[in-house]
Amino acid sequence: MMVSDLLFRLCDTLSxxxxxxxIANLIKKEIQNFSKEIIIDxxxxxxxxxxxxxxxxxxxxxxxxxxxxxxITAVDDNGFLNISSCGGxxxxxxxxxxxxxxxxxxxTGIVCTTPPHLIEKKDxxxxKTENLIIDTGISGEKLKNIVSVGDYVYFDAKPEKLLDNKITAPGLDNRAGVAVLIRCAQMLKAEKIDCSVTLLFSAQEEINSLGAKTAIFDLDPTEAIAVDVSFAKQPNNLEERCSDLSHGPMIGIAPSLSRSISNKITKLAEQNNIPYQLEIMSSLTGTTADSLTVSKGGIPCGLLSVPLRYMHSPVEVIDCNDIEFTAKLLCMYILTGGIDYE
Amino acid sequence: MNNLTLLQKLCDTYGISGDEACIREIILNEITPFVTSVNIDNLGNIIAFKKGKKKGKTKLMLSAHMDEVGFIVTYINKDGMLKFEAVGGINSDVACGKRVVIGKNKIPGVIGLKPVHLLNAEERQKNIPIKDLYIDIAAASKDEALKYISPGDCVYFRANYKFENNMIKSKAIDNRVGCFVLINLIKQDLPFDMYFVFSVQEEIGLRGAKVAAYEVNPDAAIVVEATTAADIKGTSDEKQVCKIGGGAVIAFMDKNTIYDRNYYNFALELAKKNDIKVQIKSLVSGGNDSGAIHMSRSGIKTIAVSLPCRYLHSACGMICIDDLWAVQKLVQQLSSKICSA
Known part of the structure; x- marks a missing residue:
């Protein structure tokens, strides 16, 4: 399986x-060769x-x-729509x-903008998103027969290859993480695993992590690792908050995360010559890991992130090699039995 | 005439000011079999002559510019990011988060922003000037970027033509629609001799039309152009300039030109007589090649027939197909009328 092809399929599915x-149905289809037990809850x-x-x-x-x-929050008679954001x-x-x-x-709609010819103040x-207007070019009843309030609107951009193994697409947050899990399942297929392993592809992270919170309650694991994307360096960014694109997975270290897990992952990366970077956070992580950790009586949790540029925009950029390395590292973590209790 | 495949080809072709070679090639291929003679001048304008059934009383030049707005690579950073400037009037806000293609090899790139998570409340709304933006082609270093890109390479909004529900949505509608209308006219038998100009460098100051008008030395000119329609929710009626779906746009004046009043009246009369939908520009704004043409030599009587287009100079404009046919018909009628007057 080519990671880039997989990512193209995942990013071409709007959810x-x-x-x-x-996206849930697509993931089920993509992973069915690697597991006999898959449910959509x-x-x-x-x-x-x-x-x-x-x-x-x-x-x-x-x-x-x-x-x-x-x-969509409003549909008017002249073909214009108002919107609200669903996620940041x-x-x-x-x-x-x-x-x-x-x-x-x-x-297809176009987000209204005033051309330079009519603007007095150039800069x-x-x-705010709530003040923006979308032009559909379809008016009256015809539009109302197609579109209703509550319908979803997405950035219009197909996934595209950039140089080397890099890809731009909207939604790489977090289809990159999804690709890591699917690749990991594929790598593990031929292996003998001593522990019980569950892959959770969770819903509604961008709002309140509903999916992760509810699913972990039922699944009740002994430990968990969240896989997400995080900030890669780009000009004008805070260097200390970012990692480098193409330099391997980011291993999260934070007061809210299990240090045993991050230490073990770091050790595995060192031993197996997998490139990695440390992402140090001072309290919470802004990912589902924050919710997973405090489920039930508390669950030790780690965080692996794929470096990504221009988060939450239509032109997010990742390197497929980073995804591959993240999957390998996870795979080793599982095969070595998770946390080492000394 | 209803060959929208050609319009798509024209809109999808990349060609900013000073870089009109590809679009010129396409236009030449379309018109050469149908014209009496055709010339490329020193700046790259196409100047074509087509004999009609007879020589008109008035020597007429029809003009449409073929360049589009875009950007140019000015510098490559040590980390492989490309700095750029706008070619033509582009507000920086429509550059943010866009896909672009760069140079002859059409290398894909993106104009990314600092992630919204790392901004404070004020920064989240604050304008970002083009000088603070950059293009990312995912090169690992300056050396890698230089394998694909050179400073001076042209940058284009990515082709995105769509025809949906009677509307065309695309980059470069300004002014490939004008080229399309002129090409369609050239392909017909004409009642009078006419000159056709596909001009360069309109977006950086009407430079091609200026020299073409000198060279052709006509008595009269018709400029075919896309113009700003601001008929969007929240804009008051008098500030809407014109409306899409409202028909061809005729102006008595804009920022550069006071149009010939006789021709202005001809246009309105012909539209009425032939049942062609027209509207009068409701705001003195914008400008087009007329600004250079009407001042050429000792002065050339000039009129513009425009197509209302929303979101001019952004990654995606929108026009109504009915307006396009109205412009086509009016240009056809008006050109004969002017030649015979």
């Missing part, structure tokens, strides 16, 4: 928070057991499946962009 049916989480033994150790690996989206959309990328409006069919600031 915002609360609307995960399509009532919250559209995809739960996949790799080795459902009665082993004491139960490792949960989690990645969220929803992506940044917008929802970067409203600065919207003026003059095309978006896909998923009503009864998919139509005008950005509008």
């Amino acid at each position: 915002g928070a609360g609307n995960e049916e399509k 009532k919250n559209k989480n995809v739960i996949c057991h790799l080795n459902n033994t009665n082993a004491k150790k139960h490792i949960l690996i989690e990645a969220h499946i929803d992506q940044i989206s917008m929802v 959309v970067d409203c600065r990328v919207l003026p003059g962009s095309t978006v896909l409006i998923c009503g009864k069919k998919i139509i 005008k600031d950005f509008e």
